[in-house]
Amino acid sequence: MKILLLTILAISSLLSSDIGQLKAQILSTIAHALIDKDSLNVCLDDKDLESSKKYAKSLKFVSCNKADIVFTSKVKDINMKCKTGLVFATSYYLYRHSPMVVGAFFWQKGRPNIIFRKKQLEKLGIKLPREFSKYVE
Amino acid sequence: MFRFLFSKNLFFAFIAVVFAVMIAGLYFQFHRVIDKTNLEINKIELNRAKALSEKITTHIKTYKTEDFSQIFKNANLRKKLSNFLSLYITKEFKYIYIIYKDEKNEYRYLLDGSSGKDRGEFGQRFFPLLGKTWKQSFQSKHFVYGIQEKADGLWVTFLQPIEFEGLTKLVLVLDISTKEYDNLKRFLMPLYSFLRFFISVLSIIILLIIIQMYMFYKERKRSTIDTLTRLYNRNYLKEISGSINLSKIAIIMLDIDHFKSVNDNYGHDVGDIVLSSIAKKIVNETRLEDRVIRYGGEEFLILLRWRRNRKEVMRIAERIRKNISKENLRVDNDLSLQITISIGVNTDPDECESLEKAIKRADKMLYLAKNSGRNRVEYSSSYSDAC
Known part of the structure; x- marks a missing residue:
């Protein structure tokens, strides 16, 4: 899965009429790019992404304290509640104002946006596949 | 009796075929009408977008001293101009914003008339879906546009280059919503659906006639063949x-x-x-x-x-x-x-x-x-x- 280009994914998947399905695919691709595990525990703390839960078959949705990665729209208190340091923001505002988040995936102007924060990736010792480099800032 | 039935079946088959051809013609003609209407609406939308972009561009160009650097340096001015862009946002022109290219050739927001979650901040990366059209917009001096098949709720993206000393420095973007397209669909689709339903029913009738004719010929042949010798009877x-x-x-x-x-x-x-x-x-x-x-x-x-x-x-x-x-x-x-x-x-x-x-x-x-x-x-x- 990691070798899939996010771009190809985003474009080809966008052909799908169901946005929920597309969001699920992007979530899954991001999670697998960041963590090298077959079965991933994901905490989804964003109402806008709820619809994608039923489509993301490769992800197991759990509470924050059991998650390998957290997708959230509100980072507040996340360090205290969650075991993982791997937090992905679901808004650009959150990404800008929370240096601890490793990246952001959000919908803006009808288009999917994905950003990875270089500094945080280095700090956590995460090496992304080369295909994702264009999304690293 | 056989001949009568045979000729009657052929007559119905002929009528069915003529009917099928006429319906197929109607279907394709209807498709043409949809395409043409689509194209006309597209043209109207583009003309509107062109007129609006000229108005906005003229205003933005008043700040082009020092390569638009005033806008880049002055946050208050950016806010003022973003508010100016927001004045033109309608249900039709869903998003209006201005994009620049940084030294790494990446697209970034300069101004954005949108509000809430859709608002792109100054310097934020912008990920376009119509890559080629965007590339073209920074190379061209005239507007370009692309049909948005992939973005949610968007129909056309209109890109108007804004030049400084013969070079395109900025691109004004007007994202046209699917509102007009949806109106067209809402108006024509019931008719289209009915036509499709009608064609399906007709196809079934034609199929039934063909099956009936086949059965008739089979039966007819069976009744004229001697079962023992396989000769005619x-x-x-x-x-x-x-x-x-x-x-x-x-x-x-x-x-x-x-x-x-x-x-x-x-x-x-x-x-x-x-x-x-x-x-x-x-x-x-x-x-x-x-x-x-x-x-x-x-x-x-x-x-x-x-x-x-x-x-x-x-x-x-x-x-x-x-x-x-x-x-x-x-x-x-x-x-x-x-x-x-x-x-x-x-x-x-x-x-x-x-x-x-x-x-x-x-x-x-x-x-x-x-x-x-x-x-x-x-x-x-x-x-x-x-x-």
Whole structure:
């Protein structure tokens, strides 16, 4: 899965009429790019992404304290509640104002946006596949 | 009755095909109308976008001193201009924003008239979906646009380059929503759906007619074929009797000699084998255009199509007789029978008033052959054998 280009994914998947399905695919691709595990525990703390839960078959949705990665729209208190340091923001505002988040995936102007924060990736010792480099800032 | 039904079916088939062609024409024409309307709306939208972009560009260009750097440096000015852009946001022009390219050739927001989650911050990366169109916009001095097939709720993205000293520094973006397109769809789609439904129903009707015709032909064929010999039967003869041109045929009537004794001595199963073997031999001696009919129990009728001369007809009849009688017919490993046939030929059926009478004349010749010792051929003569 990691070798899939996010771009190809985003474009080809966008052909799908169901946005929920597309969001699920992007979530899954991001999670697998960041963590090298077959079965991933994901905490989804964003109402806008709820619809994608039923489509993301490769992800197991759990509470924050059991998650390998957290997708959230509100980072507040996340360090205290969650075991993982791997937090992905679901808004650009959150990404800008929370240096601890490793990246952001959000919908803006009808288009999917994905950003990875270089500094945080280095700090956590995460090496992304080369295909994702264009999304690293 | 058969002919009536046949012609009636063909008539319905013809009507169905004409109807199908007309509906298909209507369907494609309707598609053309949709495409054309789409194109027209597209043009109208683009003209509106062009007019609006000119208005906005003119205003933005008043800040182009020092390569628009004022806008880059002054946050208040950016806020003021973003508010200016937001004034033009409507249901139709969903997003209006200005994009620049940084030193790494990545697209970033300069100004954005959107609000809430859709608002791109100054310097934020922008990920376009129509990559080629975007590239083109920074190389071109004229507007370009792309149809958005992938972005949610967007129809067209209109890109107006904003130049400074002959170079495109910024691009004004107008994202046109699918509102007008949805209106068009809402207006035309019920009609389109109905047309599709109508075509589906019609297709089913045509399919049913085809199936019915197939069943009819199958049944019709079954009723005209003798199940034992696979030859035509008298139903077939009755069916074609009206269309036969007596001047173009010769009639050969055959009868297996002493067939009753075959049935009596060896049973009906052997009799059936003899009948089907003789039928095969007769078919082998005739051409495809000739018709071999099982006329009665052990009686066969051959309609030799396309009239040949009398001698040729005589030769064919004689050849059939000889081929059947020349060797014993092998029923099984233990039994072979010497079978002969008697033949009556009407070489000139057109001398008779009807096919029925022409057959009777051949039958009369057959009777003569039987009475003259069997295993022989008798021919009608115009002078002595009246129809």
